[in-house]
Amino acid sequence: MRCQRCEFENMPGLDTCMRCGSVLAAAAEPIDVHPPRMSGWKKPIRGLFRQLRKLKPASKRTAGNLHEHHFPEWIDGASRVAFFGAFLSLIPGLAHAVQRRFHTIRWWVVAWLIMLLTGLFLFGSPLGLIVLGLAIGIHVWIAVHSALLAEYHQFNYRMAGYLIILFIYFVLYQALGRVVFFNLRGGYSVINVPYAQVHQGDFLLGLVSRTDPEEITRGCFVLVRLENVANHGLGRRTNTAYAQVIGLTGDTVAIENDRFVVNDQLLDAEQYPLPTWLRRQKFSTVVPQGSYFISAQYRGTGYTESQAIEVCVVGQEQIVAKAFLRWMPLRRRGFIQVIE
Amino acid sequence: MKRFTNLEFDDSSGSRKPSGNGESVRDAVYFHQRAVQCFLHSDFELALRNYSRALEANSSFFDGWAGQIWMLIELGEYPEAMVWADKALESFPEHPELLAAKAVACLRDAKFDKAKAYSDNSISKDHVGPRIWLARAEVLLQSKSRVADNCLSKALALSDDESDLIRFEAGRLLRRYGRYSAAVEYLQEAVRLFPKSALAWYELGYCQSRLGFSQAVTSLEQSLHLHPHFDDAKDALRYAKEGFLGRLFSRLGLR
Numbered sequence: 001m002r003c004q005r006c007e008f009e010n011m012p013g014l015d016t017c018m019r020c021g022s023v024l025a026a027a028a029e030p031i032d033v034h035p036p037r038m039s040g041w042k043k044p045i046r047g048l049f050r051q052l053r054k055l056k057p058a059s060k061r062t063a064g065n066l067h068e069h070h071f072p073e074w075i076d077g078a079s080r081v082a083f084f085g086a087f088l089s090l091i092p093g094l095a096h097a098v099q100r101r102f103h104t105i106r107w108w109v110v111a112w113l114i115m116l117l118t119g120l121f122l123f124g125s126p127l128g129l130i131v132l133g134l135a136i137g138i139h140v141w142i143a144v145h146s147a148l149l150a151e152y153h154q155f156n157y158r159m160a161g162y163l164i165i166l167f168i169y170f171v172l173y174q175a176l177g178r179v180v181f182f183n184l185r186g187g188y189s190v191i192n193v194p195y196a197q198v199h200q201g202d203f204l205l206g207l208v209s210r211t212d213p214e215e216i217t218r219g220c221f222v223l224v225r226l227e228n229v230a231n232h233g234l235g236r237r238t239n240t241a242y243a244q245v246i247g248l249t250g251d252t253v254a255i256e257n258d259r260f261v262v263n264d265q266l267l268d269a270e271q272y273p274l275p276t277w278l279r280r281q282k283f284s285t286v287v288p289q290g291s292y293f294i295s296a297q298y299r300g301t302g303y304t305e306s307q308a309i310e311v312c313v314v315g316q317e318q319i320v321a322k323a324f325l326r327w328m329p330l331r332r333r334g335f336i337q338v339i340e
Numbered sequence: 341m342k343r344f345t346n347l348e349f350d351d352s353s354g355s356r357k358p359s360g361n362g363e364s365v366r367d368a369v370y371f372h373q374r375a376v377q378c379f380l381h382s383d384f385e386l387a388l389r390n391y392s393r394a395l396e397a398n399s400s401f402f403d404g405w406a407g408q409i410w411m412l413i414e415l416g417e418y419p420e421a422m423v424w425a426d427k428a429l430e431s432f433p434e435h436p437e438l439l440a441a442k443a444v445a446c447l448r449d450a451k452f453d454k455a456k457a458y459s460d461n462s463i464s465k466d467h468v469g470p471r472i473w474l475a476r477a478e479v480l481l482q483s484k485s486r487v488a489d490n491c492l493s494k495a496l497a498l499s500d501d502e503s504d505l506i507r508f509e510a511g512r513l514l515r516r517y518g519r520y521s522a523a524v525e526y527l528q529e530a531v532r533l534f535p536k537s538a539l540a541w542y543e544l545g546y547c548q549s550r551l552g553f554s555q556a557v558t559s560l561e562q563s564l565h566l567h568p569h570f571d572d573a574k575d576a577l578r579y580a581k582e583g584f585l586g587r588l589f590s591r592l593g594l595r
Contacts, residue, residue, distance in 0.1 A: 004400045005432060023400060023431040031431075033395035035388070035408050035424040038417040046419070046449075053450035103518055 089142035089165075096142075112138045124186055124203030124328040136169045183208050185321035187223045190241040190296040195270045196221075196337050200297055203328035204242045204336070206321030213249065213316065216292065218262070219271060219339030220245050221323035224294055228311045242323050246272060246312075247293030253312075254284035260295070271339045278308060285309045290316045368398035375407055376505070380537035382570055384414040402432055406471075409441040418449035436465040440475035447479055455479050470499035470506045474513060481517040504533045512543055520547040531559070538567035542576065549580035556580040 001010045001024055003017035010018050017024060038046070088095035092112040093105040115135035122128030143165045189202045198204070198221060206223050216222060221242045246260050246267070247253035254261040258279050260272050275297040283305040287293045291313050298311070326332055375390035388411035394404040405428035412421035425442045432438060439462035447455035459479040462472050473495035480488035492510050499506035511526030527544040534540045545559030560577040564570060 004398075005402055005435075021433045031399055033399055033404070033408075034392050035412055036420045038415075038420055043416065050450045 089139045092138055092142055108138065108142060122328075122330070124188075125330075128328075132173070136166065136173060139169050140165045185223050185240075186327065187240050187242050187321075189221065189243075190226075190298070191221075191244045191273075191275065192297060193221075193244055193271070193273060193339075195268075196339060197332055197334075198242075198326060198336065202326055202332070204323040205325040205327045206242070206323040208321045210322040210324075211316075211319045213290075215322055216245055216248065216319065217338075218245055218248060221336060222292070222294065223320040223323065224296075224314050225318045225320060226296070227318065228314070240320055241296065243294040243296035244272065245292050246295045247287045249287055249289055249291060251287045251293065252284060253287060253293045255281050278312075281305065281308055283308065285313070287313060292316075292319070366397070368394040368401040368404060370394075371397060372401070372403050372407065375411075379411070379414075380534050380539055382539040382542060382567055382572075384411050387411050388415070400431065402435070402437075405432070406437050406441065409438065409445070413441065413445050413448065416448075418445045421445040422449075434465060436462040436468050436472045439465070440472040444475045444478055447482055452482065455482075468498075470495040470502070471509075473498065474506065474509055477510075478513055478517075481513065481519075504530070508534065508537075508540060508543075511547075515543055515547050518550075520550045523547045524551065536566060538563045538570055538573070541566065542570060542573045545573070545580065546576045549576055 001012055001014065002008070003010060003020060003022055003024060005022040006017060006020040008017055008019040010024060014024060016022060092108040096105045096108060112135055115131055115138060119128050119132030119135050122131060140162060144162060185206050185208055186203060187206070189198050189200055189204055191198065192200045196219075204221060204223075206221070211222070221244055223240050224243050225240050226243075247262055251262050252264070255274065255278060256266070258274050259269050260267040260274060261284075272295065275295055277298050278295075285293070293312050294314055295312070323336055326334055326336055371390045371394035375387045375394065378384070378387035378390055388408060391404050391407040391411060394401055395408070398404070405424075409421050409425050409428065412418075412424060422442055422445050425438050425445065428438050429435065439458050443455045443458035443462060446452075446458060456479055459476050462468070463476055465472075473491045477488045477491035477495065480491060492513070495506055496503065496510060507526050508530035511523045511530055514520075514523035514526065524544065524547045527540060527547060530540040531537070531544050541559050541563035545556045545563055547556075548559055549556035557577065557580050560573050560580055563573040564577065567573070
């Protein structure tokens, strides 16, 4: 009996071919020749699972191939170190270029640029932070998938790798932000001045270079380190925030009828609104040399005159930047009107 | 018997022996030919049915089993293709082409480790044919290995009796993994060999449109002329007609 597959002439009566093991035609029982089919509704579900599987970190197999065939000799040794993944992911697309996966570079670069630019555009808002987080996530993803952390197969190792690189990039982004935008400082406003369209919680941008005494004028908004606020327990904001300058060095600042009086001149309540916590207060003080009297909204009421003065009077060294731009919310983005 | 010695790609050139009453003998080979024609016509469902009929005629006809598995893969039914490959392996134990088909099914189902394992297994067997090397090339293309080109060359070198189809498959493979300029070379040859194949014209048109060639419209229109209900060709033609900006966005990866 001749085998259909290998054409070997077998002895009669055999079920399978002596040479290749195929089932011989005469011995074959009637078998179902109609394959099973996939139901229509299963296709999208299976497609989804397939996409999820594709998201799985590259396996050692892939990593092995990449190391074996693509990594230059000098990189191969260094790539054993997990942190080298983070280095390659510094510039999205670099890892792919090294691995000669050129046609995937554009996806990563475009995605990263979109995330970064959108994040910067919306910086200061929760959405902006999320998008910037996603930009960081792209770095982390590349770091993990650039065949370097693929050496670690256990979930806890991989998770630790993700977290370490995430932390590195978080610190790096903060540091790079400081370096690139060295003259810019952002912060939230803690004063409500409708005249200048600045409301409490707005995110303002200021210039560090414009904090000289001659640049600071009455009515401008300055980013201040609110050290005294924390000392007196008046607010949660112990960091920096934008407040309005009311009195300059040597000015006499007083509060009368819920309005500021500077050098015996009553200030416009629209331009220089009195914060709620200073209402019903009556005091007068002379701003010391190298200091400013600032107005900011804090929580609570009922503190002494000396406490109020100590909170409101800040030194030149506490001024970080002078605001020039309302960055957030988006609908009110624009330059801050100078109050004369 | 060589696998494709009796294939007819042109309806007019019948070489099958007629039966006593003048009709072609409807045996396994006949249905196999019909299946290949359906495949070239991009009708994978009908091709699958013809492979089944070929097996009804002769259940030990290997090309019928292999063809069913490849068609299931073309239809995106990868788990079913795996099941059917296992069933075929009962009749043809350790057959390298069945293992290669399993490798491709796993690969397209995003089970990369299994795909590599099956491909390794298939290639370690004796009598490794061109489709095994094609499957190997696909596994390597997925992992961005440059060795894939060598596998394609090997597949073409081994494909003496089915070199036309293998060249076409090589073109499709390269197209699938975005290597359009390399794919065009194979596919131009394919449309010359199979001028009535809607699938070949579609594959060529697709590559041309991705490369920004104006001939893409002609190729895709030819494909639709041959198979008016070919949805993929319709989509590709719509894309090809989008003009410069559409192509530019595509090149930038924004589409």
